[in-house]
Amino acid sequence: QSVLTQPPSVSAAPRQRVTISCSGSSSNIGDNPVNWYQQFPGKAPKLLVYSDDLLPSGVSDRFSGSKSDTSASLAISGLQSEDEADYYCAAWDDRLNGVVFGGGTKLTVL
Amino acid sequence: QVTLKESGPALVKPTETLTLTCHFSGFSLTTSGMRMNWIRQPPGKALEWLARIDWDDDIFYSTSLKTRLTISKDTSKNQVVLTMTNMDPVDTATYYCARMRGDIFFDSWGQGILVTVSP
Numbered sequence: 001q002s003v004l005t006q007p008p009s010v011s012a013a014p015r016q017r018v019t020i021s022c023s024g025s026s027s028n029i030g031d032n033p034v035n036w037y038q039q040f041p042g043k044a045p046k047l048l049v050y051s052d053d054l055l056p057s058g059v060s061d062r063f064s065g066s067k068s069d070t071s072a073s074l075a076i077s078g079l080q081s082e083d084e085a086d087y088y089c090a091a092w093d094d095r096l097n098g099v100v101f102g103g104g105t106k107l108t109v110l
Numbered sequence: 111q112v113t114l115k116e117s118g119p120a121l122v123k124p125t126e127t128l129t130l131t132c133h134f135s136g137f138s139l140t141t142s143g144m145r146m147n148w149i150r151q152p153p154g155k156a157l158e159w160l161a162r163i164d165w166d167d168d169i170f171y172s173t174s175l176k177t178r179l180t181i182s183k184d185t186s187k188n189q190v191v192l193t194m195t196n197m198d199p200v201d202t203a204t205y206y207c208a209r210m211r212g213d214i215f216f217d218s219w220g221q222g223i224l225v226t227v228s229p
Contacts, residue, residue: 045157088156097173
């Protein structure tokens with residue numbers, strides 16, 4: 001049971017927009033920045049969004065992050081087949097004094 | 111260019127102690143703000159954070175595993191070591207080391223090492 005809650009899967013057609021939610025609490029998302037990671041099968045995760053809504057260099061601006069209170073969202077616009085991957089949210093938890101991850105969301109591009 | 115690479119045994123027996131080493135290059139763990147972490151991922155499951163060590167020797171452990179974990183660093187060798195005692199088959203996972211920056215995000219990851227716990 002992950003501390004942060006994500007939907008197990010989402011799907012959408014190419015060129016559509018999809019959002020992935022991440023729900024937490026006051027000790028993690030409510031008080032600390034949220035980061036998102038993209039992971040392809042058999043590969044290490046890659047930083048996708050950091051500090052709630054910032055994109056690392058090289059990440060497409062089709063990806064965007066947002067946060068409100070104890071929830072965060074990752075949006076992907078103009079879906080492409082290569083976006084099919086697992087997506088994880090993460091944040092520092094002040095009560096646990098460690099990083100907590102979501103359970104991951106598998107994105108399928110129909 | 112920042113690189114990280116994990117090394118260690120691919121197979122350990124139950125009750126044994128696992129020792130993993132992360133060798134990194136392209137930065138120094140003596141630099142203010144640098145932090146190194148271990149994260150694992152059982153096959154088909156989610157990521158799980160294990161431990162963190164900072165440039166100033168601060169250390170943090172997963173509350174659920176802290177009695178079994180030890181993280182240490184050798185800045186002269188650019189290495190971070192994780193030991194996990196009393197290994198069990200449920201500890202079978204890919205273990206990653208990752209650099210942590212700024213607002214507590216992992217900006218660089220190793221390729222991971224699959225560790226299987228089996229008699």
